[in-house]
Amino acid sequence: MTITQLQYVLAVAEYKNFTLAAEKCFVTQPTLSMQIQKIEEELNILIFDRSKKPIQLTDIGQKIVTQAKNIVNEADRIKDIVEQQKGFIGGEFRLGIIPTIMPTLLPMFLNNFIKKYPKVKLIIEELNTEEIINRLKNGHLDAAIAATPLEEEKLKEIVLYFEPFVAYLPESHAMANKKEIEVSDLNIEEILMLQDGHCFRDGILNLCKSNGGGNNNGNFRLESGSFETLIKLADEGLGTTLLPYLHTLDLSDKDKVKLHQFKEPKPAREVSLVFPKTELKIHIIDALRSTIAGVIKGAIVFQNVQIVSPLAKAGSKQ
Structure with a gap:
């Protein structure tokens, strides 16, 4: 049998379909089917139950797939070893980033x-956290930038920075005169939030x-993926919102007056x-980490922070 x-x-x-799998592998369906049949004949077993749909x-077959993942990963590792030995940082690299980052x-x-790394071909996709986790596990992403901790056993995390939450309050709000606010x-009833999935x-x-769900105003239900929309609605007196710190840097001076840091x-x-x-x-991952560290250290200078979990219905952690 071969790696291919x-x-x-x-x-x-993964795709539970020979035609779709062939498309993803850039071969014809008869070619893919024939090669899989060769493995089954060599091992004298059936890997797939073709009578079921899907x-x-x-x-x-379950056991063979588990071992096949290990073999393919180790084959890829050989290429990595050679590239690192040559000091080569290049090739295709698939990176996922969540929409709020x-x-x-x-x-x-x-x-x-x-x-700095012109030989790396970055393929960048905007994906939510659930999609990122699935694609990392399935080998369709090499790395991702996301809010952590994710508590995924098969994934490793290297912290890049801590980004504080900042409150955005309309000028008419009762706390508008407070320089700093507390949690x-x-x-929760007046906070305008992004839609589910963020x-x-x-x-x-x-x-x-x-465990509630954001703004409960009886006149409207908001499902938005845009911080800009939340800001404009807050300006109209329809609620307040929280923003990630980096997002506040590009606001107009007029809007920055409405920002309130937490104690x-x-x-x-x-x-x-x-x-x-x-x-x-890992050599490209390290290159990404060092590049981001070099640009972020001037923008994020906060040290005394409390990390809030990104996991749905999880508790806060220090």
Whole structure:
């Protein structure tokens, strides 16, 4: 059997469809089917139960897929060893970034990174945390930048920075004259939040120790993925909102007056590079970490913070 044949097996196991797996592997469906059949004949077993829709793994097929993942990963590691020995930092690298980090962090480091490492072909996708975890586990991402801790056994996290939460209050709000506010000042019923699926929303809910769901104004229900929308609605007196610190740097002077820092320890999210524990392409991961560290240290100077979990309905942790 060959590494390529094992890759075909993994593709069918993931997509549960020979035609779709062939498309993802950039081969024809008859070619992929023939190569998998060769493995089954060589081992004298069936890896897939083709009578079921969608296609399912047999009991022995489950064990073979587990071992095939290890073999393919170790084969990729050989390429990594050679590249590191040569001092080569290049090739395709797939990076996922969550939506509440992408607009602020990516412009800060991308230009520096591509100038310093021109041989790396970055493929960057904006994905929510759940999608990132799944793609990292399935080998469709090399690394990601997300709010942590994620508490995923197969993933490793390297902390990049801590980003405080900042309150945005309309000028008519009762706390508008307070220079600093406390977490206890927050009213979960008036906070405008991002739609479900955003970990920043879950962080706010955890911060407020609430199982509720944001603004309960009887006249409207908000489902938005945009901080700009939340800011404009707050300006209209329809509620308050919380923003990640880096997002506040680009606000107009008029809007910055409405920002209110929290008293120390400031609630904050932990932002990390996340990647599989197999540490494939670790030389590129290290290059990313050092590049981001170089640009972020001038923007984030907060030390006394309390990390708020991004996990849905999780508690806060120090």
